Amino acid sequence: MSTCHFPFSALVGQPEMKLALLLAAVNPDLGGVLIMGDRGTAKSTAVRALARVLPPLPDGRPVPVVDVPLSADLDRLCGALDLEKALAHGERSFQPGLVAQAHQGFLYIDEVNLLEDHLVDALLDVAASGENIVEREGLSVRHPARFVLVGSGNPEEGELRPQLLDRFGLYARIRTVTDLNERVEILRRRDAFSRDPSAFTARWQAAEARLQARLARAQALLPQVRAPRPALEKAALLCLRLGLDGHRGELTLLRAASAHAALAGRRTVSLPDLDAVAVLALAHRLRKDPLDESDGGETVREVLKQVV
């Protein structure tokens, strides 16, 4: 079955989304990725494709991608009392939820702005702490749940509440590709893939293997990456100029820049690393005028130019 997935390297365009996903794969502690933009732009394909490229888990399983159905309730997400066991055997046992399945992998929510807020909140809590704690119905369970939360949605349906928005680490805007050649290439590759999946994936195998090696190297390198003083100063200054509330912005910016350096195979964070990830890490944290249709990306780029 693994040959039947569209290769990550074969995706055309959407550099923001691809970079955000790669960074989150290198450092799952970034706090999740929110992908907002037009429909039909390969959001879920990208998440699935990335999981296929990642080096398999220590026990040999492929990296899991778990979809959150919009009909899910808290029991289904975080786990609950196993009713069948309770009734059939009188045992009080825990039935793990989707967050347990997603451990060491991805938890993907399509149309995240339609999931009820209390559920998104619960998921962000687990994602941030890396641990799922269930304390109800006489159960007291805690188990590790380290996963990359990926949410996607269309801003026309409504942005997430700012409180939730701020908790996502990276925010990638995606747009319909307007370049005709790229459009043709998208359709051509998708057609080639659907007509002969195995030949298509075979053609991209070398690129996928290179990407896998790069990701594995970056994951190994990440703990050694250090940020020198000038990089810290630039990060702090940038957030100061943008007038961000709290310090989550700086932290995420530095973590993302470290992941970016690790992807490039370097042990120190350079200023261009910060530039490359600033929009992803900060644009959604700006205070926004509700009727202003421009996105925060422009503002971040402006300020980036001023801060040297």
Next chain:
Amino acid sequence: MFSRALQLLEIDPELGGVIACGFRPEGEVPAGRRIPPHAALAGYRTPWGYQPGLLEQAGRFVADLDLLTPQAQAQLAQRLDAGGCTLVAWAADPVWAHLAERVAFLVPESQHTLQQTGKVLTRGGAIQLISTAAAQLGVEGHQAEWFTLRAAAAIAKVDGRRRLTEGDVAEAVALVLAPRARAAAAQAPPQPEQAQSNRTAQESAEAPPRQVPMVPLPHTRPPTLRPTLHGAPVRSVPGRRRRGSLDLPATLLAALPWQKLRGRDTLSPAIRPQDLRWHLRRPRQGRLVIFVVDASGSMGARRLGQAKGAALALLQQAYRERDQVALITAAGREALLALPPARAVEQARRRLLALPAGGATPLAGALAIALELARRARRREGRPSSLILLSDGRANLPHRAANRSAIKSEVKRICLALREVLDSTVVAGQPGREAIELAHWVGGSFQSLSRTLSTSPLVPNQPI
């Protein structure tokens, strides 16, 4: 066109589905699993095992989208993603975009297909043609192009041909891409030059001014917990009769201590009505904000512009708080529900801007519609409602009352009924006896529209 789309869907189920937009395809609907409103779409746990939901089956689903809640439509969209099924549906209202993205055919009423063949194309040539058409039509995303290519292939197959022709691609573009281009064009903001030249002095005065009055969105009471089916469960209450959803673990815990007395053991417990526990839930986030905009002649162009500006600002705020919005206009001969309750702020914005002015004030009629909406929201979803009334309160057209002299008492009667259902109300308008009286009847506060605040965070910083 509808039947042609069905034929192609039959050949290639990957095309997702067919939605008839704005008409009901009588007699043409094929057999399939009908999705009734309020059906259990997702599976759920029962003490006797897992009960699969309707959508867990495969095959063809048939639905009247107007009857389905947004949540149900979202579930349907997710189901289409999973594959192994197709959808045949119809909708009077604009099709919800999440669903539209997942079906190839959005069929408008009365269009016939063009039958032509033309030059044979290479696969690459067909792809080039389709991408160019999509780019020219400004189609959003890339899924539709994919559907077009598949549809063209299906058309060739229906006609028993192996190679694609220009005619196949043209028909596929007409079936798949063209309906999406219209939607995109309708959403595009009007060109400034055109808008300027079409505008008379009267109309430009009606446009929302840059400085809009600040009208605060009314506060809501903290929601009361209710035994409904939606929202976050907070705790459980006992009850012998069905109310909302059963809290199974709590029910079992309540039953287990009694098993000895009931002559059973905990492995096969006997559950009695007094053991039943029901979820109390915090109602689904968001309320229904009903805007009633008085666009009658008595409001005057300038004040209507202010009212529009205020309504727009409130609309954005309501959106951010995940409220539903509905728009009722009172102008001319009768009150109109311009936008039924939905989260579609973009549509509300467009309809508000297009709102014509002038004529009489069918205020009583507008309030009667608001009353009906508020009652329905409470009954069906346990959703609280707020009313924002932008009016000078000078009603001059009766709703059901026989003569004009009864207008005032009719308005008062509806206001008093509204007071019972509404969570909060703001009346905003020109200070005057009528408007203040109206606010008093409906139990809300009065805000003057003449007080403008230039530094308000709600001021739009670009012309809308």
